[in-house]
Amino acid sequence: QVQLQESGPGLVKPSETLSLTCSVSGGSITSYNWSWIRQPPGKGLEWIGYSFYRGTTKYNPSLQSRVTISVDPSKNQFSLKVTSVTAADTARYYCARGMAGIIDYWGQGTLVTVSS
């Protein structure tokens, strides 16, 4: 059974960089694509981007200038960085496994609050 677990700071100051890591167990990260999706409190879902371990990385144009997703097959992990955060970046961040645009496994999510 594939399991994903997010980790990282729950509080980030405005203008700083949000960094999260997703640890994958029960399957290899060298297959499928690996996504980050976020959900502001009480709101809907926004796909931030996805990456394959070797090759294509896609970012949502709304965030593209501030986002980096990278895959580390040696640790079976992938990561998210969002620079210059504001309060609008406060959300629950989910890491997820994707397959042709469909998410079949999700992490439990981690709440990140942007506040001074």
Added chain:
Amino acid sequence: EIVMTQTPATLSVSPGERATLSCRASQSVSSSLAWYQQRPGQAPRLLIYSTSNRATGIPVSFSGSGSGTEFTLTISSLQSEDFAVYYCQQYHNWPYTFGQGTKLEIK
């Protein structure tokens, strides 16, 4: 960006009855449409992909239909665990986008 619009925002249905949720795309997504269920405090769970294919372990009470820009998720006989928020998602064009959700509540 393809905008997904779900109606209604909230649907009140009695247990044992049928629920029909709608999703409209701002342009054709062919059959590249998925549905997810999100229970309170949980991550979303894949229900349906490619418009009408049930994901592994999803009961036959869940069915999807439609094509192009109009899609429907039907739950044939509501159980207590089915009361949740449901999201549609298109994966025809990047960025992949979700609807704003339909909250299915107990009447």
